[in-house]
Amino acid sequence: MTALRAPARFALTAVVSISAIAVLSGCSVLENIFPAQAERDDETQEISEGGQQDVFEVAVGDCFNDEGDSSEISDLPAVPCTEPHDNEIYYLFDLPGDEFPADIDAQSDAGCLAQFAAFIGVEYDVSTQIDYFPIQPTAETWEAGDREVICSVYDIAAQTTGTLAGAAR
Structure with a gap:
């Protein structure tokens, strides 16, 4: 020994x-x-038990809470959407190209905005209560092959229980 x-x-x-x-x-x-890892229901694939969710394993319809101001996110504090939450993922898409885009903010915004009305039920410019934000690759994660933008919506005034799909506000 x-x-x-x-x-x-x-x-x-x-x-x-x-x-x-x-x-x-x-x-x-x-x-x-x-912290405990989030768990998904085997049948519905919805988050059934809150916990940390790897950002590379999120899905449309996942709900999560804010977790401080961080420029780099690797995990999200996921919760079932039936519980009060801050944000809901409504769209995922990959950015094109091999080089990290100089206009990544503009491309991320354009992709998220293009799907906002389809999810919420009104155009972004008309919505007075719901906003969105993208979670996008960093230069470092881009080099490792990350191209995915995660589009999330939230109620400006308060947490939400349930989905914001079709909220039309």
Whole structure:
């Protein structure tokens, strides 16, 4: 058996300490360090249990809550759409080309806006209560092959329960 060096002993002590605290506190510490993954219903494929959802595994109809201001998003805090939520994914599309677009914001907006009325039921310029935002590739994720733009809608005034599809407002 090899003796543990100080950093390894510290890491082992930290894991044991966190585990002990988690047991004593009902696991809330571990849930904060390792948040649960969202679960999908086998039949409907809708989010059935809230948790973190890999941004590369989202689907149209997924709902999620805001999670601070971050320029890079790898996970979304997904929730069932039957629960109060901040955002709903209404459209996914891939940007064309091999080079990272200099006008990625304009291309992302154009793609999302083109589908806004079909989902909400009124043109974006007419809507007074619902807004949208795209989640788009970064230069780094583009280099790794990411081309997908995630189009999300939200009610400007409050959280939504259920879908905004056909809200026409």
